[in-house]
Amino acid sequence: MKNIANLATSSLLASVASAQVVQWDIQRRENPKPRLSKRADNSVEEIITNERMRGGYFASCTVGTPAQELTLQLDTGSSDIWVPASEASICEDSSQGGGCTFGSYDYEKSSTLDVLNNDFQIAYVDGSGSRGDYISETFGIGNIKLQNVTMGLGLDTDIAYGLVGVGYALNEASVSQTRQIYDNLPVVMRNEGHIKSTAYSLWLNDLDASKGNILFGGIDTEKYTGNLIRVNIDQDQRVQNYTSFQVRLTSLEAHSSSGEDALSSSNFPIPVVLDSGTTFSYLPQDIVEQIWTEVGAEYTIVSNDGSGVPLLPCDFGNSGNYFSFGFGGNGGPVIKVGMDELVIPVQGKFTSGQYAGKDACQFGIQNMSSDPFLLGDTFLRSAYVVYDLENNEIAMAPTDFNSTKSNIVAFPSQGAEIPSSTPAPSQGATNSGPNNDPDYSAGRGFQSGGGGSGSSGGSSGDDDSAASLPPALDLTQFIVMGASMGLMLFGGGMFLLF
Known part of the structure; x- marks a missing residue:
């Protein structure tokens, strides 16, 4: 919502x-x-x-x-x-x-x-x-x-x-x-x-996880891998104060067995709000077009008003491919989000086109027209995130999925730094992302280069499907669709509910 x-x-x-x-x-x-x-x-x-x-x-x-x-x-x-x-x-x-x-x-x-x-x-x-x-x-x-x-x-x-x-x-x-x-x-x-301090850490675990937690006043060093790296939260310029957990996404790369692609956006560094209350993630139109081409997602009309969702075969979630989200410039936290966390079941099948007969799933990254952009649960499950409301910082590290160990470290005092964390060394520098080429094309693509059961029949960089992508959602159209959206899909010609 x-x-x-x-x-x-x-x-x-x-x-x-x-x-x-x-x-x-x-x-x-x-x-x-x-x-x-x-x-x-x-x-x-x-x-x-x-x-x-x-x-x-x-x-x-x-x-x-x-x-x-x-x-x-x-x-x-x-x-x-x-x-x-x-x-x-x-x-x-x-x-x-x-x-x-x-x-x-x-x-x-x-x-x-x-x-x-x-x-x-x-x-x-x-x-x-x-x-x-x-x-x-x-x-x-x-x-x-x-x-x-x-x-x-x-x-x-x-x-x-x-x-x-x-x-x-x-x-x-x-x-x-x-x-x-x-x-x-x-x-x-x-x-x-x-x-002791107004801060908490969030560990959602994976999509099918039996257990995760939010920990107020501390961190759990057994719930992440690597190092916790801090980035600054953006001030709300309207009020010159802090109102949301907005940070800067400075790079996004697609990784598959055929190589990697650095994705571009005119919005880099992209302001994103880390929000557990949003089921999917919403990024600028220009970078979402590249993402959908990479994974072979097809935008499908699902209602009479022309609105739709990106869909792809469910078995694409087994490919082992992933995206790397970078924050705070060089040396900042990098979070890998696998396709298994981005492919959401919706109980339906493709009835025509290149995916005809395959089980259809909704893709967890969608398009939006203007900031604040949102990184919801489809991103947050892959990250261990510490929200520090005293120092206006967020620390992130890759999550340790399904960890059974615990080592809780409390904040020692009000305003203390996030325990076991270091600051991103380059976040003060301007960063426009690793690839700002307006002629970028997803040359390899997740599906065109192999990898996993979804490696055949997907989109490649030569596919022109991006040209037919829908206009980005704006705030007057935005609906947090949630995983239950799959139960409401109907019509569209290409996609049919059971």
């Missing part, structure tokens, strides 16, 4: 506590009941689910006294907690499997409710939204309870679950409504002494 007023995006995770860190573990939902376990460091681990069909990552939390259990979506791209009210019409409608199946909040049953005002209102570019009251309530994560947490109460909402935003306070919905800022979840954790 994308907050219209603040140009923010959405999604969130949840829960473990110790004296200096609070960790929320992520697990693909097998059982609707969360499982808690005591850890050796006296913290508590709570399972968080990867809801592939809804899109996004969800966490079990409690609200109110006595505690009411809800499952909320974790979002680094927004900054508010909000919960659906049990009296909201969408929660009361249980017909055809509807209703708020992830839980809702009954304010009449809580003794700790304090209504602050009726100014809560948040809207998303797909037309959905929520409005109601700002309230102060008890908020539970694992074995810790936070007192007097400000959150929104969705009395009138068309979204059947709430969200937990952990972004900058300046990105709160209240800023656009009343210009008021309040202490949001990461700040409250620091103020109440559960963490």
